[in-house]
Amino acid sequence: MAETLTLDEGLTFESGAHVAPLEIAYATYGSPSDPVVYISHALTGDADAADWWGTLIGPGKPIDTDRFFVVCANILGGCKGTTGPSSTNPATGERYGLDFPLFTIRDMVTVHRALLRALGVSKLHAAVGGSLGGMQILQWSLDHPDEIERAVLVCATARLSAQNIAFSKVARHAILTHDAMDVARMMAHITYVSDESLRRKFDRERKVPDATMTLTSDFQVEHYLDYQAKIFLERFDPHSYLYLSRVMDYYEPFAEEGVTAPATRFLLVSFDSDWRFGTEHSEYIAAQLSAIEADVVHHEVVSPWGHDSFLMDVPEYHALVRDFL
Amino acid sequence: MAETLTLDEGLTFESGAHVAPLEIAYATYGSPSDPVVYISHALTGDADAADWWGTLIGPGKPIDTDRFFVVCANILGGCKGTTGPSSTNPATGERYGLDFPLFTIRDMVTVHRALLRALGVSKLHAAVGGSLGGMQILQWSLDHPDEIERAVLVCATARLSAQNIAFSKVARHAILTHDAMDVARMMAHITYVSDESLRRKFDRERKVPDATMTLTSDFQVEHYLDYQAKIFLERFDPHSYLYLSRVMDYYEPFAEEGVTAPATRFLLVSFDSDWRFGTEHSEYIAAQLSAIEADVVHHEVVSPWGHDSFLMDVPEYHALVRDFL
Numbered sequence: 001m002a003e004t005l006t007l008d009e010g011l012t013f014e015s016g017a018h019v020a021p022l023e024i025a026y027a028t029y030g031s032p033s034d035p036v037v038y039i040s041h042a043l044t045g046d047a048d049a050a051d052w053w054g055t056l057i058g059p060g061k062p063i064d065t066d067r068f069f070v071v072c073a074n075i076l077g078g079c080k081g082t083t084g085p086s087s088t089n090p091a092t093g094e095r096y097g098l099d100f101p102l103f104t105i106r107d108m109v110t111v112h113r114a115l116l117r118a119l120g121v122s123k124l125h126a127a128v129g130g131s132l133g134g135m136q137i138l139q140w141s142l143d144h145p146d147e148i149e150r151a152v153l154v155c156a157t158a159r160l161s162a163q164n165i166a167f168s169k170v171a172r173h174a175i176l177t178h179d180a181m182d183v184a185r186m187m188a189h190i191t192y193v194s195d196e197s198l199r200r201k202f203d204r205e206r207k208v209p210d211a212t213m214t215l216t217s218d219f220q221v222e223h224y225l226d227y228q229a230k231i232f233l234e235r236f237d238p239h240s241y242l243y244l245s246r247v248m249d250y251y252e253p254f255a256e257e258g259v260t261a262p263a264t265r266f267l268l269v270s271f272d273s274d275w276r277f278g279t280e281h282s283e284y285i286a287a288q289l290s291a292i293e294a295d296v297v298h299h300e301v302v303s304p305w306g307h308d309s310f311l312m313d314v315p316e317y318h319a320l321v322r323d324f325l
Numbered sequence: 326m327a328e329t330l331t332l333d334e335g336l337t338f339e340s341g342a343h344v345a346p347l348e349i350a351y352a353t354y355g356s357p358s359d360p361v362v363y364i365s366h367a368l369t370g371d372a373d374a375a376d377w378w379g380t381l382i383g384p385g386k387p388i389d390t391d392r393f394f395v396v397c398a399n400i401l402g403g404c405k406g407t408t409g410p411s412s413t414n415p416a417t418g419e420r421y422g423l424d425f426p427l428f429t430i431r432d433m434v435t436v437h438r439a440l441l442r443a444l445g446v447s448k449l450h451a452a453v454g455g456s457l458g459g460m461q462i463l464q465w466s467l468d469h470p471d472e473i474e475r476a477v478l479v480c481a482t483a484r485l486s487a488q489n490i491a492f493s494k495v496a497r498h499a500i501l502t503h504d505a506m507d508v509a510r511m512m513a514h515i516t517y518v519s520d521e522s523l524r525r526k527f528d529r530e531r532k533v534p535d536a537t538m539t540l541t542s543d544f545q546v547e548h549y550l551d552y553q554a555k556i557f558l559e560r561f562d563p564h565s566y567l568y569l570s571r572v573m574d575y576y577e578p579f580a581e582e583g584v585t586a587p588a589t590r591f592l593l594v595s596f597d598s599d600w601r602f603g604t605e606h607s608e609y610i611a612a613q614l615s616a617i618e619a620d621v622v623h624h625e626v627v628s629p630w631g632h633d634s635f636l637m638d639v640p641e642y643h644a645l646v647r648d649f650l
Contacts, residue, residue: 102538161523161529174505174508183495183503187512195486195488213571215497218574221487221491
């Protein structure tokens with residue numbers, strides 16, 4: 001479903017690195033004559049927003065494709081059609097791999113804006129993102145204060161904690177030292193869901209109740225993690241995982257000099273059971289935005305599903321987004 | 326400092342497996358004429374209790390070696406002198422490795438009791454353990470209701486949660502599939518400390534503040550994890566890690582038929598910032614013990630250090646242990 005825009009001249013990133021050509025895989029939904037809603041995806045997403053965020057986006061949904069022209073692109077550094085470490089480096093004819101330049105969330109925004117320029121869009125009715133998606137939207141609104149009328153940041157952060165960075169480090173260490181993206185994904189998956197949601201789904205149930213103890217997978221939750229790792233290895237590039245996780249560690253927009261209030265109105269949503277980017281992360285963003293006198297409201301929503309709640313059908317959260325748009 | 330008891334005839338375990346010879350590395354402190362306090366260690370400990378638990382054990386300490394005869398042994402399956410997967414299998418002349426029989430926490434207790442029999446001890450003034458150590462003491466008190474007068478279970482559990490098992494699975498998967506005990510240890514270490522303690526120690530500090538971003542270790546917390554992994558690889562056996570973590574997953578003493586109240590008095594201590602075996606785990610033990618009309622008190626102690634609080638100098642916790650003994 002995704003289309004591709006190729007920028008032959010490429011783009012220059014914050015570090016000074018120039019990447020050309022630069023391809024951007026994107027998808028659109030609805031009529032181009034309607035107000036534009038831009039969607040930024042999280043770590044492992046892609047351009048097909050109405051697929052992976054089908055709970056929120058579609059005809060009659062909170063982000064209603066009968067009323068809005070919805071645009072989403074695979075992010076810079078990803079492996080779903082937009083240029084990243086798995087793309088061919090024209091200088092060598094081989095995959096970039098670890099030769100791909102390190103980049104920032106600001107660089108991701110540069111790519112989103114280049115796409116919109118090519119589509120003839122200069123102003124967004126709204127921009128919406130969860131987790132890393134929200135981090136891009138926040139950076140965008142701060143850097144370009146008149147482009148986004150409404151920003152929806154769902155379980156986002158403006159400053160990873162030491163614990164967040166620690167998990168991120170272990171994932172990269174597993175990939176770099178042991179070629180073990182399966183381990184990285186299994187561990188990360190635990191952080192995306194709550195203790196309570198694992199209890200509700202699996203508790204201590206065994207796959208074969210009376211089978212003899214082994215050191216591999218006996219409990220249902222173990223088989224579930226095996227499965228999550230397997231499908232992830234088939235669909236994701238380890239180098240993209242390295243780069244995209246590192247981008248998040250370094251992100252700290254309010255630590256920069258001279259941050260001023262954009263014209264954007266912000267809706268922040270966090271979930272009470274989210275222990276990855278929980279309510280304290282959204283509270284921090286709200287406090288920083290309030291301090292520069294930006295227009296911001298923050299709602300903590302009760303949901304048992306942890307960080308992944310942003311992908312789930314949580315009525316209170318969906319009502320907040322619908323009303324805000 | 327540890328001595329070794331060798332049982333030439335070995336021991337038979339719950340599965341029916343017989344291990345012979347069986348060596349038990351143990352240490353004692355104080356005078357054998359004093360009342361006996363037995364210490365059970367956690368996943369990666371050893372017999373030298375006054376070393377790794379020096380905050381709690383020693384002359385004048387809450388477990389006062391001037392008043393008590395303190396005994397501790399390396400646990401079954403460990404790699405610090407007691408027979409385990411890294412020991413020589415007499416049938417082959419090679420390390421047991423994955424040929425070592427799977428065992429249970431009840432089997433660990435069998436080994437502790439064999440040691441005490443050899444030392445001429447039949448009754449314990451107290452038995453004390455944190456985490457996996459506490460799990461052994463609980464099993465012991467339920468199976469042998471007249472042997473332990475006072476049991477101190479610090480941040481123990483009687484039933485790992487689905488999230489606990491999930492982390493345990495990822496650690497074993499890293500070791501079995503990628504020979505990556507360093508990854509297992511890094512991840513486990515994050516679960517032993519609180520978000521708050523990582524924030525206090527490291528926050529987002531970089532080792533070299535203005536250095537260029539890399540994909541390896543830039544933040545202080547990353548260097549800390551590298552160091553933790555390195556020293557652990559030097560001192561611990563991956564097979565012991567596999568077996569000892571698996572033992573914990575299966576432990577569920579109150580799911581057995583016919584559990585009745587021992588004569589033991591129980592003190593349970595949990596820490597408010599512990600997210601590995603937090604207060605809800607001790608509450609579950611207290612509820613189960615109360616249901617069988619055992620004598621139990623439970624205190625939640627405020628401490629910022631997470632699960633590792635049991636090894637730290639936390640005055641309220643130490644006062645509780647001192648008074649109880």
